[in-house]
Amino acid sequence: MSFQISIGDAILLAQIAWRLGQTFTKGRRSAPAEFQEIENELYSLSAALTAAENELGTAQPSADHAASGNHQHTATQNIFEQVVRNCKHTLEHLEEIVKKYIIVSEQTDPRKPKLERWSHSIVKNWRKIEWTTEKGDLNTLRSQVMIHTNSLNLLVNIGTGYVLSRKRKHRSNYSSSRTASIERSLDKKLVLLEELHQWYVDNLKDTTSKRTTDSVNVIHISEMAARAPNSDTVFTFELTKNTAAGNEIICPYASVSNEWIESFLDGALDPTSGPMFFCNCLDRDSRAASHQPTVQRYGLSHLIFPIRIASDDGSWILYKTADRASNQLVDLYIRKIHPNHIRRLEDTFFRSLSSRRGNTILSQGVGNGLCYLSAEDQEEHILQAMSDLTISRQSVESIRFINGRTYHIQEWITDLQILNYGVRDFDASIGSRPAGIIRSLDYAEILISFDADDARERGDVVSMVLKLTRNTITALTQQASVEIKSIDAVGTHSDVDGQTTAHSGMDVIIQFTTKSAAKEFYDKMEAMRMELFVKSLRYPRSNEKVVLNLQTAxxxxxxxxxxxxxxxxxxxxxxxxxLIIASRNGCTLISQVLVDDFFTSPSNRLNFTGPTYQVQIGDTGERTVYHYKDGFRHLNLSTTKANRMLELARSTVSFGIRDYKQ
Incomplete structure (x- = not known):
């Protein structure tokens, strides 16, 4: 039965998609690995529905526009309603499945959230379930959700162009011929979008009548679910800790305990939730020694905090982990993470844990180096990455700050760190990343701490923060010093109020006591700059905005x-x-500056020869960055419909470019 779309329907569906995505998140450990792909697509659909409602739901024509017969607006709304109807049917059917197979358990403590997990029936028989109204499988469901998301994002682009054309049409110096040309172009794109979306839906209906076990006759939009690792696969990492004797390997093939992570995902942050880690050495070699008694010593503490180490090997540190055997807090290192597991481990464990610990720190009313409220922008800053400095932290002889023709020398340095913070972003979402995630800052802080007593006696600053960016010029000298050119800095004074003073374009020379200390600091600083550079490739920069986001195969x-x-x-x-192309598992990233005529060229052959960077994660988690000055000779999506979708995207963006120039 059809229904009339009203203002707010898309927002309601966005909330449903978001809630369903959370269900797939909370039940993840009791579900097959393929469920994570549905979770990601639901978050993307929620973001697309919200953007479409904000853009198209408010783009109502004025009275004079309506009187003149605004066929573009009507056509846009008609297609919008069609997409929303399809979304509604898909989400309502999925809601029924979730209600049938999700188990909700009450906690003994009413203050704790309810526990949600998938029933044993769905874990065992998920391949047999009819996930769509057309009796399609899980891969078909994901394809449908992907179609809705892409159609909405493309429609928003066309809707934006429509609003722009109406505004330009009513400028006194805007010719009617140009307006007519714009509107004709819009008509063509609306027709193309309608045909493309209908073709997608018809194609799915034709194929979903057959179960996808017949891989020869069925065409998939995505093949990821079919190729996903078995849900019983255990991805491992190396668990180590630093001791006085050096780096000690606790277990070479450790994993996060299934029971522990399930409790964690259900909202528990309880030190009594059992062992955090599990040893898998016997599964790999029956003759190997088991480290289970050792790894189960470690668990949550009230101070635990995960921090990524700025390096190319993808390592993390669990700061202040509880060692139940020694009754001490120790720092554990997680290294050599399997590439298929990196993104899942980061999303479900590390970032979730840091966000929760940040909430706890700020709720106590005082911040610290792990999480604080910035005096500059009043945003919550949460530590994301750090350089693992050892000898250089306590080996600084002096620091010279040069500002123009004046300079200042500090000799009482007590500590030196390189830290990268993120801020909680409650508004924006990018692709499958939901709002509320941690958005990385585009600079790292070189935190220099001075002797507090000496600072008070001299009325000087007690600390100085240098804002290191990916473009900061640095140099290692033969005199055991590191030079940093034209860097912005913020000094914190020793008074009670902790007043700050900002400095722009300072030159800084850090003198170390030994060449080895200077080299360690320089190498770690360059590793942090690489970390910032890779993040700048993956996400929109501060001076960029997203014009299009698409999910493809x-x-x-x-x-x-x-x-x-x-x-x-x-x-x-x-x-x-x-152009940013990222694999869903986080192992591959492409960032290409598009050539000037990429959108405006009449040729059907797309030009991908702009400067390109490729970031690749290897088998043991190591990261390599490649640079292709002339880009790629070709870049192709897997199916005809996916390539047509990209061509439509190119057309919608090119319209905005031509209209802007006019």
Whole structure:
């Protein structure tokens, strides 16, 4: 039965998609690995529905526009309603499945959230369930959700162009011929979008009548679910700790305990929730020694905090982990994470834990180096990454701060750290990343601490923060010093109020006591700059905005084969466009500056020869960055419909460019 779309329907469906995504998140450990892909798509659909309602729901024509017969607006609304109807049918059917197979358990403590997990029936028989109204499987469900998301994002682009054209039409110096040209272009794109979306839906209906076990006759939009690792697969990492004798390996093939992570995902942050880690050495070699008695010593403490180490090996540190055997708090290192597990471990464990610990720290009314309320922007800053300095922290002889023709020398340095913070972003969402995640800052803080007594006696600053960016110029000298050119800094004074003073474009020379200390600091600083650079490739920069986000299947070029990709196009203040292609498992990233005529060229052959960076995660978690000055000779999506979707995206963006120039 059809229904009339009203203002707010898309927002309601966005909330439903978000809630369903959370259900797949909370029940993740009791579910197959394929469920994470549905979770990601639901979050993306929620973001697309919200954006579409904000853009199209408020783009109502004025009375004079309506009187003149606004066919573009009517057509846009008609397609919008069609997409929303399809979303409603998909989500309502999925809601019924969730209600049938999710188990909700009350906690003994009413203050704790309810526990949610998938029933044993769905874990065992999920491949047999009819996930869509057309009796399709899980892969078909994901394909449908992906279609809705892409159609909404493309529709928003066209809707934006429509509003812009109406505004420009009513300028006194805007010719009617140009307006007519714009409107004709819009008509073509609306027709193309309607045909493309209908073709997608019809294609799915034709194929979902057959179960996807017949891989020869069924065409998939995405093949990731079919190729996903078995849900029983255990991904391992190396668990180590630093001792006085050096780095000690606790277990070479450790994993997070299934029972512990399930309790954690259900909302528990309880030190009594059992062993955090599990040893898998016997599963790999029956003759190997088991480290289970050792790894189960470690668990949550009230001070535990996960921090990524700025390096190319993808290591993390669990700061102040509880050692139940020694009754001490120790720092554990997680290294050599399996590439198929990196993103899941980071999303479900590390970032979730840091966010919860940040909430706890701020709720106590005082911040610290792990989480604090910034005096500059009043945002919550949560520590994300740090450089693992050892000898250089206590080996600083002096620091010279140079500002123009004046300079100041500090000799009583008590500590030196390199830290990268993120801020909680409650408004924006990018692709499958939901709002409320931690958004990385585009600079790292070189935190220099001075002797507090000496600072008070001299009325000087007690600390100085240097804002290191990916473009900061640095140098290592033969005199055991590190030079940093034209860097912004903020000094905190020793008075009770902790007043701050900002400095711009300072030159800083850090003198160390030994060459080895200077080299360690320089190498770690460069590793942090690489960390900032990679993040700048993956996400929109401070001067960029997202113009398009699409979910697709396979992406192929001469050096990359991505089985499941997310495509984002951003534009900066200088109208330079950048293409971001990221694999869903986080192992591959492509960032390309698009050539000037990428959108406006009449040729059907897309040009991908702009400067390109590729970031690749290897088998043991190591990261390598490649640079292709001339980009790729070709870049192709896996199916005809996916390539048509990209061509439509190019057309919608090119319209905005032509209209802006007019």
């Amino acid at each position: 396979r992406v192929e070029c001469e050096s990359v084969y991505i089985d499941d990709a997310e495509i984002t196009i951003v534009v900066d203040a200088n109208a330079k466009y950048r």
